[in-house]
Amino acid sequence: MxxxxxxxxxxxxxxxxxxxxxxxxxxxxxxxxxxxxxxxxxxxxxxxxxxxxxxxxxxxxxxxxxxxxxxxxxxxxxxxxxxxxxxxxxxxxxxxxxxxxxxxxxxxxxxxxxxxxxxxxxxxxxxxxxxxxxxxxxxxxxxxxxxxxxxxxxxxxxxxxxxxxxxxxxxxxxxxxxxxxxxxxxRRPVAYLLMEASGSGKSTMARHLFRSAGVPVVSGDRLIDRTARDKLDAGPALTAAIRRPDYDNARVDVVVRRIFESRLADAYVDLILRYAGTGDFALDGYVPPEHHEAVARRLTEKGYVPVRLTWRGVGVPAISTAGVQERAQRYFESLRGTRAPAAGG
The missing domain is CATH 3.40.50.150 (Vaccinia Virus protein VP39)
Structure with a gap:
């Protein structure tokens, strides 16, 4: 032989x-x-x-x-x-x-x-x-x-x-x-993560890069808004963190921060995955930078390859919804004690 x-x-x-x-x-x-x-x-x-x-x-x-x-x-x-x-x-x-x-x-x-x-x-x-x-x-x-x-x-x-x-x-x-x-x-499905702050252009980027290519896009803001309006069952703990009497859809970033501070990162990611399908998808939703790793970890546990997209903004810098409202309130308060101009002056 x-x-x-x-x-x-x-x-x-x-x-x-x-x-x-x-x-x-x-x-x-x-x-x-x-x-x-x-x-x-x-x-x-x-x-x-x-x-x-x-x-x-x-x-x-x-x-x-x-x-x-x-x-x-x-x-x-x-x-x-x-x-x-x-x-x-x-x-x-x-x-x-x-x-x-x-x-x-x-x-x-x-x-x-x-x-x-x-x-x-x-x-x-x-x-x-x-x-x-x-x-x-x-x-x-x-x-x-x-x-x-x-x-x-x-x-x-x-x-x-x-x-x-x-x-x-x-x-x-x-x-x-x-x-x-x-x-x-x-081959593991890829989760493209657009988690920058409001006004950074992530929704525009998601629309032009992913929707046009046939990659499903999950909007974190929309999931939160539907949960707050009792149109989506997100589970007891997550619902309790979202559905508050003072909920304002213009301040979703405040709600997102509360979700993560309540240690509900896994529940939030699992909610996203319910609407992501079984293949590649893109997440269009703000997540505080200190919690990006928690999102990536949970996606990895669920069998995805997380890809975080970051970019440098151009033009007038964006500010969070909470920041806008806080600055407006401070300005209004600063006007107290000032004298109105005389009529016809």
């Missing part, structure tokens, strides 16, 4: 150490690792050495599996193909030098992603044909003919996921297609 993986005492046709370096595997301590097409278990052994809590390898070759078990008794090795994957989820899944063997390559990628933990990563090493079109290219290799994707075709296969082209992998004898390494993750 031809030796494929390389070990210190046995050289194979694959340069396993150099490939391990090229894969850029993340730290594996405490994580669950799966190698699909594990051969003699070189990478499973590495995962165990690096502290993985579980290291599993699958391969259809009985001789490879037997050797792997002898080399790395602390790992799990299963003689099976990828049509039925081991029970997961796994934090890191490796598919190296094998994608082109699948009859349905997109289906295999989707199957592996379905076995991946929400915060996990699929480490994909695959040949990418240099042709410029979006297609599968049939390539004659030393031992057979296989279909390889172009970069545009691979982008189409991975369009539902977040992925990074890490770099080149090692060349393989008899394989004319250059190999690359990609790290593929589940």
């Amino acid at each position: 031809t030796q494929y993986q390389s070990f210190p005492e046995t050289a194979g046709s694959s340069h396993s150490l150099e490939k391990l370096k090229a894969l850029c595997l993340p730290p594996l301590k405490g994580r669950r690792f799966l190698d699909v097409g594990c051969n003699e278990g070189f990478f499973c052994g590495y995962a165990l050495w690096d502290g993985a809590s579980r290291s599993v390898g699958i391969d259809r070759n009985a001789a490879f599996i037997e050797r792997a078990k002898q080399r790395f008794p602390g790992c799990e090795f299963l003689m099976q193909g990828w049509n039925e994957l081991p029970a997961g989820p796994f934090d890191v899944i490796l598919l190296a030098s094998a994608l082109h063997y699948a009859k349905d390559q997109p289906a295999l990628v989707n199957s592996l992603m379905g076995c991946l933990a929400p915060d996990g990563v699929l480490v994909l090493e695959a040949g990418i044909h240099p042709a410029l079109e979006k297609d599968w290219i049939l390539v004659k290799r030393g031992i057979d003919e296989r279909l390889f994707p172009t970069l545009l075709k691979l982008r189409e296969v991975l369009r539902h996921y977040a992925w990074t082209l890490v770099g080149d992998s090692v060349t393989q004898s008899g394989d004319p297609v250059p190999r690359s390494v990609m790290h593929v993750r589940h």
Whole structure:
């Protein structure tokens, strides 16, 4: 049987150490690792050495599996193909030098992603044909003919996921297609946060940047106003903080500050998410700067990637609604004791 993986005492046709370096595997301590097409278990052994809590390898070759078990008794090795994957989820899944063997390559990628933990990563090493079109290219290799994707075709296969082209992998004898390494993750929805003060232009920005692009925009002011007018059930605690006898829709910033000072940040964000849908969205709503991190934290807990947008205002500087009313009151009070001009004067 031809030796494929390389070990210190046995050289194979694959340069396993150099490939391990090229894969850029993340730290594996405490994580669950799966190698699909594990051969003699070189990478499973590495995962165990690096502290993985579980290291599993699958391969259809009985001789490879037997050797792997002898080399790395602390790992799990299963003689099976990828049509039925081991029970997961796994934090890191490796598919190296094998994608082109699948009859349905997109289906295999989707199957592996379905076995991946929400915060996990699929480490994909695959040949990418240099042709410029979006297609599968049939390539004659030393031992057979296989279909390889172009970069545009691979982008189409991975369009539902977040992925990074890490770099080149090692060349393989008899394989004319250059190999690359990609790290593929589940794509999380993005929450674009426009939380600047009233008058800063956030509503205009939300309208022109996001609504015109089809990204839903949730107005924090509108949610608060509807709750205050008994048109929206925001829950007992949040409703009590909003629905006050002195409520004034021109002073929503005062209400927002009261919400956060009452430690209702999570409840407020959860209310926003009720109207955000399941994909990307933009929040158009003032949040005091000292509470921006609380909003971002809650969104992260809920599975979103929070992106805070900040900008420098131009023109006449804005002032909060509360500030406007306070300044007006001070001015009015300053007039007390002044004498009115004589009639006709």
